[in-house]
Amino acid sequence: MGIRMAAFSRIQLLLVALVVVAACTPTTTTATLHAAQDTADRLPGWNGVAVDGAPRMPAQVFTDADGRPYDLRAAMRERPTLVYFGYTSCPDICPVHLANIAAALDVSSVRDSQLNVVFVTVDPRRDTTEVLADYVASFDASFTALRAAQGDVDRVVTELGLPAPVIEQGGDNYTVGHPSQVLAFDRDATARVAYPFGTRQSQWVEDLPKLVREDWS
Amino acid sequence: MNRLAEIAWWCSGTLGQPWRWEYRPLVGVWLLVAGLGLAYVRSLRRHAAEAGGEPAPATRHYARRFGAGLALLIVSSDWPLGPLGAGYLASVAALRTLLLTFGVAPLLLLGTPPWMLRRLLRIGSRADGRPGAVFTLVRLVTLPWVAFLVFNCMLVVTQLPPVVDTLKVTQLGSFVLDIAWLAASIIMWVPLLRPLPELGGLGDPMRLLYLFGLSILPTVPASFLTFSRFPLYRLYELAPRVVPSLDAVVDQQIAGLGLKIVGGIILWSVMTVLFFRWAAREQPGAVPTVSWSQFERDLERYDLRHRREQPPSP
Numbered sequence: 001m002g003i004r005m006a007a008f009s010r011i012q013l014l015l016v017a018l019v020v021v022a023a024c025t026p027t028t029t030t031a032t033l034h035a036a037q038d039t040a041d042r043l044p045g046w047n048g049v050a051v052d053g054a055p056r057m058p059a060q061v062f063t064d065a066d067g068r069p070y071d072l073r074a075a076m077r078e079r080p081t082l083v084y085f086g087y088t089s090c091p092d093i094c095p096v097h098l099a100n101i102a103a104a105l106d107v108s109s110v111r112d113s114q115l116n117v118v119f120v121t122v123d124p125r126r127d128t129t130e131v132l133a134d135y136v137a138s139f140d141a142s143f144t145a146l147r148a149a150q151g152d153v154d155r156v157v158t159e160l161g162l163p164a165p166v167i168e169q170g171g172d173n174y175t176v177g178h179p180s181q182v183l184a185f186d187r188d189a190t191a192r193v194a195y196p197f198g199t200r201q202s203q204w205v206e207d208l209p210k211l212v213r214e215d216w217s
Numbered sequence: 218m219n220r221l222a223e224i225a226w227w228c229s230g231t232l233g234q235p236w237r238w239e240y241r242p243l244v245g246v247w248l249l250v251a252g253l254g255l256a257y258v259r260s261l262r263r264h265a266a267e268a269g270g271e272p273a274p275a276t277r278h279y280a281r282r283f284g285a286g287l288a289l290l291i292v293s294s295d296w297p298l299g300p301l302g303a304g305y306l307a308s309v310a311a312l313r314t315l316l317l318t319f320g321v322a323p324l325l326l327l328g329t330p331p332w333m334l335r336r337l338l339r340i341g342s343r344a345d346g347r348p349g350a351v352f353t354l355v356r357l358v359t360l361p362w363v364a365f366l367v368f369n370c371m372l373v374v375t376q377l378p379p380v381v382d383t384l385k386v387t388q389l390g391s392f393v394l395d396i397a398w399l400a401a402s403i404i405m406w407v408p409l410l411r412p413l414p415e416l417g418g419l420g421d422p423m424r425l426l427y428l429f430g431l432s433i434l435p436t437v438p439a440s441f442l443t444f445s446r447f448p449l450y451r452l453y454e455l456a457p458r459v460v461p462s463l464d465a466v467v468d469q470q471i472a473g474l475g476l477k478i479v480g481g482i483i484l485w486s487v488m489t490v491l492f493f494r495w496a497a498r499e500q501p502g503a504v505p506t507v508s509w510s511q512f513e514r515d516l517e518r519y520d521l522r523h524r525r526e527q528p529p530s531p
Contacts, residue, residue, distance in 0.1 A: 005292060091235035091457055092234070092235045092457040092459075095457070095458050095461065096454075096455055096456070096457065096458070099464055099465075100454070100457070100465075103464060103465075107446055107447075140462070197455070198451075198455060200447070200448070200451060200454055200455070201447045201454065201465075201466075202447040205447070213360065
């Protein structure tokens with residue numbers, strides 16, 4: 001009886017130890033993402049980071065959600081532009097980025113006419129003009145959605161110094177690896193600030209007026 | 218192998234991982250519940266053996282409540298509420314807080330027989346029978362004003378964005394937050410439920426005042442959640458969307474209103490019941506009615522059953 005009880009206590013101790021040890025296991029994805037955000041080198045006075053080499057938007061005529069040609073570099077002359085390369089089936093980062101920008105625009109003093117927010121799909125196979133139109137409208141009707149042939153999109157992304165999109169899983173429900181930062185361009189179509197994933201609504205509200213003023217100092 | 222690698226031991230924030238409606242048990246939750254359940258059953262059996270093989274009549278009553286508390290602990294901490302609240306939706310985190318505070322904590326406390334509580338409190342007691350460190354500590358933290366302070370401080374601390382964003386993203390941190398909150402909730406209920414005479418408790422008017430205070434102070438953190446222009450928690454703001462139409466601010470507002478309104482309704486309901494019971498007892502000529510099961514529980518509460526069963530001294 002005594003031996004059974006001792007064995008029982010040991011089992012209980014083991015269970016408790018398992019819980020504690022198991023609970024120590026960090027959630028790798030989360031830890032990595034937070035670390036990346038915290039160690040990012042921010043531009044002084046901004047919530048984004050400097051873009052290496054300040055690349056210019058490559059010449060490329062895209063197609064907008066209405067099926068019309070859209071010269072993004074030419075459009076950038078009219079107003080500062082935020083560009084994000086994502087895809088509508090993106091399960092995590094894309095909707096969070098777009099929702100946060102849309103929410104920040106709602107509460108900031110910046111008007112839609114002062115800033116162009118552009119979503120360029122890296123998955124033109126699935127993201128037709130109709131799909132794109134519905135997708136961006138679900139965040140903000142003023143957002144611009146663009147598509148081009150896969151090779152053209154890959155070239156634009158690469159020339160901007162970003163990693164080229166990668167199709168990560170096979171089948172119809174594939175996911176696409178793509179740059180997670182939003183690039184802010186000035187009226188000369190030069191990328192000035194990159195906003196990594198993790199930029200919060202309150203930070204967008206701080207930076208949007210500065211982007212509109214092109215207050216790069 | 219991939220499935221094994223995906224096993225989560227405790228619910229924690231999983232920023233960057235899209236939510237999937239696919240059952241994934243949280244091993245730590247089940248181990249904790251199994252450990253508590255086994256310890257409880259073992260203690261009941263030992264107690265019954267000491268009393269000559271017959272369990273006390275009130276045992277089933279306690280066991281049902283304890284079992285309900287454990288079941289609610291699984292519901293509130295296992296998939297889906299556990300991981301949803303830990304890493305995706307502030308509103309579900311608020312729901313978990315309500316379940317732990319107003320469900321799990323009182324049920325576990327009401328489900329623990331007084332003799333079992335006494336046995337736990339005797340841990341570390343001295344050979345001469347004087348109370349040990351455990352009893353002294355429990356007696357201190359369950360003093361009504363201390364319990365009130367502990368609960369409200371814990372409420373504020375566990376809702377602070379730096380605390381949530383730092384702790385909830387690891388399984389250990391999330392585990393610590395949950396256990397700390399459960400412990401604070403149990404401490405909060407002791408002066409109200411008065412499980413042992415030696416731990417003291419509040420009289421009827423003071424119980425009403427205590428509950429009133431509990432219903433007012435949480436308004437402060439709940440208001441921050443409800444009226445903030447921006448999401449307060451990075452964890453929930455940057456989490457992949459579970460419901461596409463539910464943005465982070467609305468989710469946070471639901472959390473704040475839920476904590477305030479649902480928590481308030483529960484507390485005021487308890488106050489109402491206590492008030493009418495108190496008023497009925499205070500009626501001139503009122504005869505207190507005590508059910509047999511209540512009488513049995515009171516015998517245990519005042520540790521009288523054991524004395525009655527002692528053989529008469531020669």
